[in-house]
Amino acid sequence: MSTEHQKYSTENQSDIIKRYAAQRGLEISRTYIDAGRSGLNVEGRPGLQRLLADIEGGAADFSVVLVYDVSRWGRFPDSDEAAFYEYRCRAAGVKVAYCAEEFENDGSIGSDVQKVVKRRMAAEYSRELSVKVFAGQKRLIELGFRQGGPSGFGLRRQLVDDRGESKGILQRRQHKSIQTDRVILVPGPQEEAEIVAGIYRDFVERRLNEATIADNLNKRGIRTDLDRSWTRGTVHQILINEKYIGNNVWNRGSFKLKQNRIRNDPQTWVRAENAFQPIVDRMLYDAAQAIIDARSHRMTDEEMLVCLHQLLLSQGALSGLLIDETDSCPSSGAFQRRFGSLIRAYRLVGYTPERDFNYIEINRTLRRLHPAVIEEVIGGLEHFGGCVSQQASSELLIVNDEFSVSVVIARCRETAGGALRWRVRLERSLMPDVTVAVRMDSSNISARDYLILPTLDMDERVLRLQEHNGISLDAYLFDSMEPLFEMAERVPLREVA
Structure with a gap:
């Protein structure tokens, strides 16, 4: 159950299942529960996963699985997924019975037809609910209310009642408890607001880049809102976020129905202008965006290759380092993203290197990227309610004093045939409980996907x-780190009950 209707509380389901078992002379030997869990995917369902593991692993000391109704497998977008889990039970010799359905699950045409219809209805319920929730959230955004997420440096989350009157400032990890309450953003302490304005002035008037601004802030002993050191990324996020000019922007990305997280087209973003009190002048913000937009001017393929060919003519050779040191030429990463690899870009301008040393620069870049990935992991775990500490000597993350996490970045290598390869070195000496391997994309600029590996299941060092x-490894492969973050989630006892 998640938070739908009272009839789906675990207590009500349990009562009906017990009554069904008593009427048929069945003894309940084990109970598998997913309380407070969404039924949209199996990753967040430890109870269902244990059930299937026990059945298929030969640990089942029972012959029948009693399920409240067909929808309790899950309201999966693909209705065949629920049928697949029932089939796995039956294939292992364990029957499935539905206690609140009007039909017997006896394999007859009538029962099979009803199961198909009910699975489809469950999927449609999720889809319709998603549409309604989106419309409600959109309306609240347009009214100027904040929909989740931290306030950010220089701002604070203020709780207001249904009449718009303030009920106080929410501290970090505090949430509203009354359904009719809402959250808005308000300026934080004056010194923080001045620092934010100073970041914009340094970027626009002094023409300092984000990395230099971050270094200056760190030298002054100023910490971010998460009490961390500043990085290029944290400064850049301040420079591009419209909340600092009072705009309420939502739907930049979406994770509908627990499917793949996507970055939405800016035209689909929901925006309410002048929803909050600004702390940055609009003209200063617009000037910063103009600089960022000009910096990211998109050259055509032909223009990029002309630049590369001119560099080849002037230098007689090409390398990733040489490209990055040439101001008039796009970065080596830009060529990798556009053409798939530097080698392919070289071939298009008629150059065949004896050996490309770009991997050295890639490795340096990935080493610089590692602290930012660590911060992302810590932020995600804390957002889900986890408590995280980091060992200074090993950089292991200790989550909730329960399990340890090691984070490694795997550089992408391309074979002569164009296939992609990665090497993940496991820290066997540290023996973390979980290793997060960030597999980079072919350009080694951004993450392609994430392997969330339980160390006990891994015998190799590399x-x-x-x-x-194959399933032995790809079962741990995810498009985001959310499955890891959910491991740290804490559900209030009252909500579980």
């Missing part, structure tokens, strides 16, 4: 990965 590695 994993050599292809794009597809």
